[in-house]
Amino acid sequence: MFYLKEFPKNQAIVYNNMGIFSKNAGDYEQANDYYISALKCFEKIKDTALMISAQNNIASLFNHIKFYDRALYYHNQALELCRKTDNVEGLARGCNGLALVQDNLGMDQQSIKNNKEAIKIFKELGLTKELLSTRYNLADFYYSRKKYNEALTIFNSVRPEFDKINAIPEYAITTNAIGLIHFQKENFEKAQLFLEEAYELQKHIENPSMYKSMLLNLSELYESIGEFDKAFETNAKYELVKDSLLVLEKAEKIATKEALFRYEKMTNELQINADKLAEEKKRTSSTSDISNMLVVGLSLLLVLSIISIYFYVRSRKKKNQSKELNESAQADLASLEHVYEEIYQKVNTMRPDQGEASWIHLLSKRELEVLTCLGAGVTDTQIGDKLFVSVATVNSHCSRIYKKLDVKNRMEAASVVRGVNLI
Incomplete structure (x- = not known):
């Protein structure tokens, strides 16, 4: 974009918009x-307003x-700049983004507080789309905490509003969310209606x-209602596009580049401070003053060097952790597949009237995979990572397994599967 170099603000805006497009495209x-x-x-x-926008992005x-x-x-950097410059809209966007991060970190009270603060500001500013999106985020928070009634109330209220302003992507994901709630409630007819529309x-x-x-949502729905041909077809499409373990490596590259950016920034600040010291040296003839300034400059250099070393070491540590995580994940997946194949061969030799083992034929392939993980002592989060499904979906599978096996919890389910020597 050499032709924009004479207009740095326009060049930066183009960079920012290209970043948004790349993120939406998955790059x-x-x-x-x-x-x-x-x-x-x-x-x-x-330009502080656009700095805030870029930081939030x-x-x-x-x-x-x-x-x-x-x-x-x-x-937090963006919010601090918003408060310094009285940027109310930027403050609302920052609160909304911060609430999403806090949601992922399990900081429930802080997340709800920042969500409601953003909703209040967007409403006062009359920013309809931003207001609806923030209310959607709040509903999504309730959904992730299994407060389905609260979530459904908000989703049902924002969905027609998205339709009014022709916000198609937002309307689609809200429709999808409503379908998922009906799926969790085992209202499969409504779930199919909304998920297929989405x-x-x-x-x-x-x-x-x-x-x-x-694709994943539809595949699990079709499997639950017994439409196995559709489930197989949809799952096959999903397998072609699902994230691989290389996503971790890409994330590490992103973090490394961001660390280099911060290092360059600190280096520039160091150069600015060095230039200031040089100017100060020219303006004064006092030996003591020059000595003091040199001490300050060397101190800054030492501090910045330590910080640079810290970020370098941290980046290397994360890279090693990412590599170990990849190797561990691959080993776990290979182990799970081996255990599953062994169990499935045993299942194929069993008859429906074979005493306590008759329950096996009540389970779908996915439910048997989840049950295998329960018997092996794997957590819900690990099950989700292994099978490429959300924790909420794992919980839904567990509920149906408990019901079919007539047990109360995962410990009893694990005992049942061990009782027939499958593990």
Whole structure:
């Protein structure tokens, strides 16, 4: 974009918008590059309003790839700048973004507080779409905490409002959310109605993340209602586009680039301080003053060097952790597949009238996978990671397993599966 270099503000705005497009297209590494380039330009021209926007965008990206500490850092940076400059709209956007990160970190009270603060400000400013999106986020928070009635009330109220302002992506994800609540309540007829409508809507939206999510939701619904051909077809589409373990490596690259950006920023600040010291040296002839300034400069250099080393070590540590996590995840997945195949062979040799083992034929393939994990002592989060489903979906499968096995909890379910020597 050399032709925009003479107009740095316009160049930065283009970078920012390209970052948004890249994120929506699922190219998170490219999005991070654009966002950081935009932030550099905004800082250079000292446009605080656009700096706040870029900081919130970077925070949103880090929240999406689950680097929550960096997301908190950039949201708090944006909020601090908003308060200094009395930027009310930026404050609302920052509160909304911060609430999403706090939701993921389990900071429930803080998340609700920031959500409601953002809703109040957007309402006062008359920003309809932002107001509806923040109310959607609050409903999504209630959904993740299994407060389905509270969530459904809000989703039902914002859905027609999104339709009025022709916000198709937001209307689609709200429709999808309503379908998921009905699915959790085992109201499968309504769930199918809303989930299929959401899937049709997303065909007009270029959002890979939304597409993957809706394919998975439909696959699990079809499996639950016994439409196995549709379930197989939908799951096959999902398998072609689902995230791989390489996502972790991409996230690490993004974090490394962001650390380099902060290092460059600190280096520039050091150079500015060095220039100031040089100017001060020219203006004074006092030996003691010069000595004091040199001490200050060397102290700053030492502090910044320590900080730089800290971020370098931290980046290397995260890279090693990411590598270990990849290797562990691959080993766990291979182990799970081996255990499952062994169990499935045993199941195929059993007869429905074979005493205590007859319950096996009541379970779907996915439910048997989940039950295998329960018997092996795997947590809900680990089950979700292994089977590429959400924790809420794991809980839904567990509920149906308990009901079919006539047990009360995961311990009893594990005892049943061990009782027939499947594990």
